[in-house]
Amino acid sequence: MKTYLVTGGAGFIGSNFVLYMLKKHKDIKIVNVDKLTYAGNLENLKEIEGDERHVFVQADICDREAISKLFAEYDFDYVINFAAESHVDRSIKNPEIFVDTNVGGTVNMLQCAKNAWAEGEGFKAGKKYLQVSTDEVYGSLGDDGFFMETTPLCPHSPYSASKASADMFVMAFHDTYGFPVNITRCSNNYGPYQFPEKLIPLIINNAKQKKALPVYGDGMNVRDWLYVEDHCKAIDMVAENGRDGEVYNVGGHNERPNIFIVKKIIESLAGKYDKTIDESLIKYVEDRKGHDRRYGIDPQKIKDELGWYPETPFEKGIELTIDWYLANTEWMERVTSGAYQNYYADMYKGK
Numbered sequence: 001m002k003t004y005l006v007t008g009g010a011g012f013i014g015s016n017f018v019l020y021m022l023k024k025h026k027d028i029k030i031v032n033v034d035k036l037t038y039a040g041n042l043e044n045l046k047e048i049e050g051d052e053r054h055v056f057v058q059a060d061i062c063d064r065e066a067i068s069k070l071f072a073e074y075d076f077d078y079v080i081n082f083a084a085e086s087h088v089d090r091s092i093k094n095p096e097i098f099v100d101t102n103v104g105g106t107v108n109m110l111q112c113a114k115n116a117w118a119e120g121e122g123f124k125a126g127k128k129y130l131q132v133s134t135d136e137v138y139g140s141l142g143d144d145g146f147f148m149e150t151t152p153l154c155p156h157s158p159y160s161a162s163k164a165s166a167d168m169f170v171m172a173f174h175d176t177y178g179f180p181v182n183i184t185r186c187s188n189n190y191g192p193y194q195f196p197e198k199l200i201p202l203i204i205n206n207a208k209q210k211k212a213l214p215v216y217g218d219g220m221n222v223r224d225w226l227y228v229e230d231h232c233k234a235i236d237m238v239a240e241n242g243r244d245g246e247v248y249n250v251g252g253h254n255e256r257p258n259i260f261i262v263k264k265i266i267e268s269l270a271g272k273y274d275k276t277i278d279e280s281l282i283k284y285v286e287d288r289k290g291h292d293r294r295y296g297i298d299p300q301k302i303k304d305e306l307g308w309y310p311e312t313p314f315e316k317g318i319e320l321t322i323d324w325y326l327a328n329t330e331w332m333e334r335v336t337s338g339a340y341q342n343y344y345a346d347m348y349k350g351k
Helices: 012-024 042-048 064-073 088-093 095-117 158-177 199-208 228-241 258-272 300-306 314-327 329-335 339-348
Strands: 002-007 028-034 054-058 078-081 128-134 181-186 188-190 213-216 222-227 247-250 255-257 282-285
Touching: 002 012, 012 028, 012 042, 012 228, 028 064, 042 054, 064 095, 078 095, 078 228, 088 095, 088 158, 095 128, 095 158, 128 158, 128 228, 158 181, 181 228, 188 228, 188 314, 199 213, 199 258, 199 314, 213 258, 222 228, 222 258, 222 314, 228 247, 228 300, 247 300, 255 258, 258 282, 258 314, 314 329
Parallel strands: 002 028, 002 078, 028 054, 078 128, 128 181, 181 247, 188 222, 213 282
Antiparallel strands: 222 255
């Protein structure tokens, strides 16, 4: 039985990964560590309650004692590090939090894994540390071209700077100690369980309530969209078969301007939920500081080496996502209460 340590596994991508892995693989065990900050939600894992292959531990990846105890208790084959502060707006407001978790937490995870897996002059066979990163570490693209694994890192926000720093520590551990690692860098994920500070669930939630739909700048910032289950499949394949020390870009060639996404959600909700939802709800707001214009990923390497490809076209994935949020209104109501409402008002006041 292979054993995984998954960090941030009650968040959006992490919880989807845990659910995906337990459905796909019978003979595995997952120890799921999450600090349960505002975006970590145990309700995301309700369908695997009682599954003996899943152990949840509330802990901070920065806590050396707590993480070391887990390595002492379980003989982990893989570490999949999702845990991160991830919202760019929050990083602009409080960058130090992103340094603490995204950089300091990653270094702590690396140290704990390195100490646990040490064997002689090297490391135990079959071990792998996988850092889940982002295409934002590459900076911004013009109208043409795509990010490749060889593209220099050029982060433009405190969030992306913290993720780039973490990536560099991961590669430094590989180059310095021969530590077994991979890094995946993905485009914008969407799908079930995403916290509604992100574009797609935010627009769905606001439109249902006939609230303003905030769009930064002119709405023409372009992102490459990746359905979360396709991303989970890629991480599984890289963990299992990725070449040691390699970076793999994970993207879907599903580039869309932000305003296209907003209008698509309005059109879909008008058709299946409330025909009075229309584009009059759109409200253009002051652009985000340092807002990258375009992201686009070339996933050729992971396709060639591992046979991965995105199975979910955007037109299908966005409808699946909208349907999930319409069917899970209680989930949305609970996560948008209290602290989130205060954050939302603070971010968009006066805009």
